[in-house]
Amino acid sequence: MATFDPATQPLPSPQQGAGLRKVHLEITTDCNLDCKMCIRHAWRETRRSMTEETFAAIAAELRELPTVETVQFGGFGEPTIHPGFLEFLRTVKEAGWRAELVTNGIALSPDFADRLIDLQLDQLIVSLDQAVDSPGGVLHPEAELVKHNLRGLFRRKFLRASSRPEVAVEFVATAGNIEVLPEIKRLALNLGFTRIVVSNLVPYTLDSCDQILYHHWTSARADGRPSTWNPGIDLPRLDAWSKASAVIERLQRSGSNLTILGSSLSGEGQRCRFVTEGRAAIDPDGNVSPCLALLHDHEYFFRGQRRRVRAYRLGNVNQQSLAAIWADPAYAQFRERVLRWQFSPCIDCGGCDLRESNESDCFGNEFPTCGECLWAAGIVQCP
Numbered sequence: 603m604a605t606f607d608p609a610t611q612p613l614p615s616p617q618q619g620a621g622l623r624k625v626h627l628e629i630t631t632d633c634n635l636d637c638k639m640c641i642r643h644a645w646r647e648t649r650r651s652m653t654e655e656t657f658a659a660i661a662a663e664l665r666e667l668p669t670v671e672t673v674q675f676g677g678f679g680e681p682t683i684h685p686g687f688l689e690f691l692r693t694v695k696e697a698g699w700r701a702e703l704v705t706n707g708i709a710l711s712p713d714f715a716d717r718l719i720d721l722q723l724d725q726l727i728v729s730l731d732q733a734v735d736s737p738g739g740v741l742h743p744e745a746e747l748v749k750h751n752l753r754g755l756f757r758r759k760f761l762r763a764s765s766r767p768e769v770a771v772e773f774v775a776t777a778g779n780i781e782v783l784p785e786i787k788r789l790a791l792n793l794g795f796t797r798i799v800v801s802n803l804v805p806y807t808l809d810s811c812d813q814i815l816y817h818h819w820t821s822a823r824a825d826g827r828p829s830t831w832n833p834g835i836d837l838p839r840l841d842a843w844s845k846a847s848a849v850i851e852r853l854q855r856s857g858s859n860l861t862i863l864g865s866s867l868s869g870e871g872q873r874c875r876f877v878t879e880g881r882a883a884i885d886p887d888g889n890v891s892p893c894l895a896l897l898h899d900h901e902y903f904f905r906g907q908r909r910r911v912r913a914y915r916l917g918n919v920n921q922q923s924l925a926a927i928w929a930d931p932a933y934a935q936f937r938e939r940v941l942r943w944q945f946s947p948c949i950d951c952g953g954c955d956l957r958e959s960n961e962s963d964c965f966g967n968e969f970p971t972c973g974e975c976l977w978a979a980g981i982v983q984c985p
């Protein structure tokens with residue numbers, strides 16, 4: 603019988619893992635909103651912002667790394683409320699890097715939109731998961747204000763004949779709002795966005811667990827090679843509304859290897875985009891982590907079960923150069939472990955209590971373990 607052995611899988615090409623290409627810069631953990639779903643409710647940290655000195659150190663160190671292409675202002679906080687944000691953006695653009703901004707869209711006044719156009723921000727990713735204001739839910743509030751701001755930015759871009767920033771919408775999908783997605787899509791014509799990135803709700807409180815849309819989803823068997831116990835099923839095009847969709851859903855729930863015209867319907871199995879795409883994240887104090895998921899200590903619930911995530915910090919840019927942190931053997935070995943995906947499949951297994959934290963797993967891995975990572979499982983997406 604064929605079995606899946608990650609250790610024998612070919613590694614991604616050196617270009618995919620070797621150089622630092624994208625930095626997620628968290629310049630503040632403060633925000634002008636207080637969404638019920640926010641990860642910051644699952645922290646004990648105090649809110650803080652990056653100093654100009656730390657940002658200057660990062661910018662200088664990034665210049666020493668020729669592989670760097672993109673700086674994304676984001677993380678867990680609202681970058682636009684940092685008083686130095688526009689100057690930071692100017693520095694990034696003057697250095698020749700692609701600049702991206704992840705924002706809740708509250709601060710996008712006409713003046714602010716003009717500044718983003720002046721500075722040639724490349725991509726703006728705005729949270730919009732409701733078509734109209736509906737206070738009291740777990741999602742981002744103020745949908746009407748955000749739509750108004752996006753319309754204003756679209757108009758400013760048109761009047762100034764600017765194609766930048768390209769606008770994408772980030773939609774957090776829940777049981778309560780998934781039916782709104784087609785309506786959000788229709789808004790693109792008026793609001794000027796060209797992409798919707800749908801991610802899932804991560805419940806940080808027990809009472810929001812019933813809102814998730816991944817109760818029955820599985821990955822482990824889907825990333826295996828076809829075998830006699832789980833043969834590949836290659837589908838033709840089918841009507842999405844036909845009887846077939848119920849059957850396909852049943853097959854997906856049981857972890858079948860489904861492809862449609864050769865493309866996987868189950869995704870790629872567990873794969874970490876942060877590591878394979880050469881990304882790293884930096885918090886407001888200058889601490890470097892391999893990804894957003896490991897940037898802060900926090901807790902969340904996965905299918906009703908509490909999980910604790912301990913942050914993994916490889917160094918601090920105020921004490922060591924980013925190049926030295928990236929080249930550190932501990933960091934290089936961790937990236938290698940992630941590329942080879944040598945973790946146990948906790949995401950699909952209810953087997954033991956080890957899945958309650960990222961401290962160790964049943965394959966013998968020690969902290970940090972990634973087998974329970976929602977990002978690598980494709981449940982959470984980051985643009």
Ligand code: SF4
Nearest residue numbers: 633635636637640706
């Ligand atoms: S906009 Fe983002 S950072 Fe701010 S409260 Fe909402 S989820 Fe948290």
Ligand code: SF4
Nearest residue numbers: 874893972975977978
């Ligand atoms: S697998 Fe998850 S926790 Fe591990 S490095 Fe990637 S994003 Fe971070």
Ligand code: SF4
Nearest residue numbers: 946948951953954964
């Ligand atoms: S560590 Fe526990 S939960 Fe994870 S795969 Fe092994 S038995 Fe399952």
